[in-house]
Amino acid sequence: KNQVEQSPQSLIILEGKNCTLQCNYTVSPFSNLRWYKQDTGRGPVSLTIMTFSENTKSNGRYTATLDADTKQSSLHITASQLSDSASYICVVKGTYKYIFGTGTRLKVLA
Amino acid sequence: EAGVVQSPRYKIIEKKQPVAFWCNPISGHNTLYWYLQNLGQGPELLIRYENEEAVDDSQLPKDRFSAERLKGVDSTLKIQPAELGDSAVYLCASTSRAGDGEQFFGPGTRLTVL
Numbered sequence: 001k002n003q004v005e006q007s008p009q010s011l012i013i014l015e016g017k018n019c020t021l022q023c024n025y026t027v028s029p030f031s032n033l034r035w036y037k038q039d040t041g042r043g044p045v046s047l048t049i050m051t052f053s054e055n056t057k058s059n060g061r062y063t064a065t066l067d068a069d070t071k072q073s074s075l076h077i078t079a080s081q082l083s084d085s086a087s088y089i090c091v092v093k094g095t096y097k098y099i100f101g102t103g104t105r106l107k108v109l110a
Numbered sequence: 111e112a113g114v115v116q117s118p119r120y121k122i123i124e125k126k127q128p129v130a131f132w133c134n135p136i137s138g139h140n141t142l143y144w145y146l147q148n149l150g151q152g153p154e155l156l157i158r159y160e161n162e163e164a165v166d167d168s169q170l171p172k173d174r175f176s177a178e179r180l181k182g183v184d185s186t187l188k189i190q191p192a193e194l195g196d197s198a199v200y201l202c203a204s205t206s207r208a209g210d211g212e213q214f215f216g217p218g219t220r221l222t223v224l
Contacts, residue, residue, distance in 0.1 A: 004152075032210065043114070043201055043215030044153075089152050093211055096166070100152030 002027045004092050006101035014109055017080055021104045023073040023090030031093040035064055035075045038087045038103070047075070047088075080108045112136070114216035116202050122222045128190035131219045135183070135204030142179060143213065144187050145201040153201055159185065189221075197223045 004025045013019050025033070032051050036044035048059045050066040050073060057064050061084075063076045077084055085108045090101040115134040123129050135142050140161050145153035156175065158166040161182040170177065174193070179185040189196055199220050203213040 034212070041217070041220075043203070043217050044213075045215070046212050049210055049212065091152075091213075096158075098155070098213065100154070102150070102152045105150070 002092075002094060002097070002099045004090055004099045004101040006088075006090050006104050008104060009102070010105040010107070012107045012109060013080055015080060015082055019077050019080060019106065021075045021077075021088050021090075021106070023075070023101055025071050025073070025090070025092045025099070025101075027071075027092040027094050027099050029094055030068070030071075031095065033066060033073050034091045034093070035062070035073075036089040036091060038089060040086070044089055077106075080106075082108050082110060084108050114202055114204055114214050116200075116216035116219055118219055119217060120220050120222075122224065123192055124224050125194055126191040128188065129192050129221060130189075131187045131200050131202075131221075133185045133187070133202030133216060135185075135202070136206075136214055139204035139206050139214070140182070141205045141207070142185050143203040143205075144177060144185070145203065147199045147201055147218070149198075156187070156200075192221075192223045194223050197221055 007022045034049045035047045038044040048064045061078045066073045087103040087105045089103040092099045117132050142159040144156040147153045157170045157177050159179045162179050177187045199218040201218045202216045
């Protein structure tokens with residue numbers, strides 16, 4: 001069964017600290033993996049896309065990794081800011097379908 | 111470039127009433143998706159359109175939900191009659207045939223059924 005599991009479910013950190021969010025998937029065939037950021041009351045917005053051959057990709061303070069062998073991905077946030085408070089959703093694309101994780105809710109405190 | 115537009119943003123209705131949501135995708139995007147998102151959960155696909163054809167509606171509760179995309183551009187999702195459990199955010203997304211398949215999401219419609 002195609003599944004995407006994320007951990008932790010929620011996370012609270014202090015402003016300026018780093019954090020890492022995890023995504024494990026069992027999706028076949030695999031096309032790509034995206035990390036989305038969803039602010040409260042808004043639709044998800046893509047942060048980064050990972051294809052099968054890519055191991056690491058950065059977008060500003062966000063760095064995503066992908067291990068296609070173990071089917072794991074992570075999203076590392078460096079020097080967190082209050083505006084990073086949001087839900088982060090991992091989405092794996094198969095041939096036509098997008099399989100969504102349940103998200104990690106991040107709260108950054110001043 | 112305008113993003114995906116949805117309306118209304120919020121809707122409060124009593125159970126057993128009908129409700130409709132509207133979505134206008136990004137211009138030129140031929141694929142349109144309707145998702146349901148419960149609080150603290152990821153989006154769940156209701157229906158996918160390729161142009162005006164519904165190519166995946168296997169998760170759409172057809173006894174009360176219906177959707178249309180008559181001209182292959184904007185789309186309407188309807189619930190009739192609404193039930194308490196339908197309270198959720200309804201997201202619309204679109205993708206282009208070209209590119210890497212990034213889904214662009216609208217802001218969603220938050221439905222509350224009383």
